[in-house]
Amino acid sequence: MTDSSTATSTPTIDPATINPSTIDPSTIDGTAPVANPAHPEIDWNTLGFSYIRTDLRYVAHWKEGAWGEGKLTEDNVLHIAEGSTALHYGQQCFEGMKAYRAKDGTVNLFRPDMNAARMERSCDRLLMPHVPPEMFIDACKQVVAANLRFLPPYGTGGSLYLRPFVIGVGDNIGVRTAPEFIFAVFCVPVGPYFKGGLSPVNFIVSDYDRAAPNGTGAAKVGGNYAASLLPNQEAHARGFGDCVYLDPETHTKIEEVGSANFFAITHEGRFVTPKSPSILASITRQSLLVLARDRLGMDVEEGDVFIDNLSAYKEAGACGTAAVITPIGGIQYKDDFHVFHSETEVGPVVRRLYDELTGVQFGEREAPEGWIVKVE
Numbered sequence: 303m304t305d306s307s308t309a310t311s312t313p314t315i316d317p318a319t320i321n322p323s324t325i326d327p328s329t330i331d332g333t334a335p336v337a338n339p340a341h342p343e344i345d346w347n348t349l350g351f352s353y354i355r356t357d358l359r360y361v362a363h364w365k366e367g368a369w370g371e372g373k374l375t376e377d378n379v380l381h382i383a384e385g386s387t388a389l390h391y392g393q394q395c396f397e398g399m400k401a402y403r404a405k406d407g408t409v410n411l412f413r414p415d416m417n418a419a420r421m422e423r424s425c426d427r428l429l430m431p432h433v434p435p436e437m438f439i440d441a442c443k444q445v446v447a448a449n450l451r452f453l454p455p456y457g458t459g460g461s462l463y464l465r466p467f468v469i470g471v472g473d474n475i476g477v478r479t480a481p482e483f484i485f486a487v488f489c490v491p492v493g494p495y496f497k498g499g500l501s502p503v504n505f506i507v508s509d510y511d512r513a514a515p516n517g518t519g520a521a522k523v524g525g526n527y528a529a530s531l532l533p534n535q536e537a538h539a540r541g542f543g544d545c546v547y548l549d550p551e552t553h554t555k556i557e558e559v560g561s562a563n564f565f566a567i568t569h570e571g572r573f574v575t576p577k578s579p580s581i582l583a584s585i586t587r588q589s590l591l592v593l594a595r596d597r598l599g600m601d602v603e604e605g606d607v608f609i610d611n612l613s614a615y616k617e618a619g620a621c622g623t624a625a626v627i628t629p630i631g632g633i634q635y636k637d638d639f640h641v642f643h644s645e646t647e648v649g650p651v652v653r654r655l656y657d658e659l660t661g662v663q664f665g666e667r668e669a670p671e672g673w674i675v676k677v678e
């Protein structure tokens with residue numbers, strides 16, 4: 303996710319005051335007890351979405367056709383070749399997921415298999431080697447287990463954000479796939495991405511495209527986010543949380559909301575979310591489609607949301623790992639500002655979806671089969 307001025311970018315604690323522990327990485331085997339004490343210097347209730355250096359991260363190298371053994375390290379700086387394709391040609395991809403301290407004290411990962419599969423698709427698109435799902439999930443578990451003191455306690459609403467990524471590295475100069483790759487995972491304790499948690503945020507439709515037809519919009523690759531920095535800054539300068547991107551082909555349909563997917567509730571109570579080949583397939587959105595249908599008994603539909611037909615919807619939201627569910631107050635499109643439920647209050651359906659989703663993530667509500675993977 304891009305961080306920004308309207309998103310909670312101000313560190314709530316000074317990262318410099320947090321001393322990485324002197325844990326010996328060789329003693330970490332991914333089975334640390336789940337009852338580690340929480341970090342004493344972090345104010346969990348005011349956490350935002352900012353970088354905080356945690357104790358250990360996982361790094362693995364791919365050379366000559368195979369991944370080497372991944373290791374946990376205290377070093378939070380990567381030393382890579384100046385010709386690395388990740389630096390020049392954007393050959394890199396990443397994931398964003400969270401670990402949650404559940405109500406019963408255990409530690410939950412939410413659908414990590416989906417992140418592993420999406421990273422494989424991103425790697426395919428940029429000609430990078432797959433990280434096998436078992437290796438991906440094992441790396442995430444190791445990183446969580448090694449940083450338990452940074453996992454926000456249950457009840458604070460915070461979580462431990464995990465950032466797995468693959469980058470092309472090694473000596474190179476031409477536009478070609480890299481000779482070597484790095485797969486790494488680090489974590490950061492986070493609170494809400496948008497200030498105010500479940501308070502509505504206003505968005506503005508951008509004149510820029512986030513993705514091209516047949517481009518890389520469906521892959522979680524850095525180039526998409528580099529291209530979003532300017533529109534994001536312009537949206538903030540005009541007082542909006544972020545921008546809404548329209549489909550790049552016709553500019554008539556909503557595609558995404560900043561670094562999140564869009565959904566809306568019709569006046570008849572139907573859950574609608576855009577379907578397009580240039581959208582990043584949000585795991586949160588895919589989960590909401592299931593929860594809305596199976597738990598809230600709603601009709602659900604992946605279809606077109608035309609920007610000139612917003613009055614068909616009584617509520618709307620942005621959803622994603624970082625955004626969780628952010629209610630959309632209103633959308634500015636050209637000279638019109640359309641308010642959905644309210645600019646200040648979350649609507650009843652969006653609230654129920656939020657309660658259902660976060661209830662599953664924090665172990666308060668039963669999870670559909672296979673959605674929760676425990677860190678033991």
Ligand SMILES: Cc1ncc(COP(=O)(O)O)c(C=O)c1O
Pocket residue numbers: 303398558560561562563582583584585586587621622623624
């Ligand atoms: C462009 C974009 N769309 C949607 C999402 C939401 O996806 P997910 O729910 O898998 O986090 C993200 C976030 O991670 C994103 O960066």
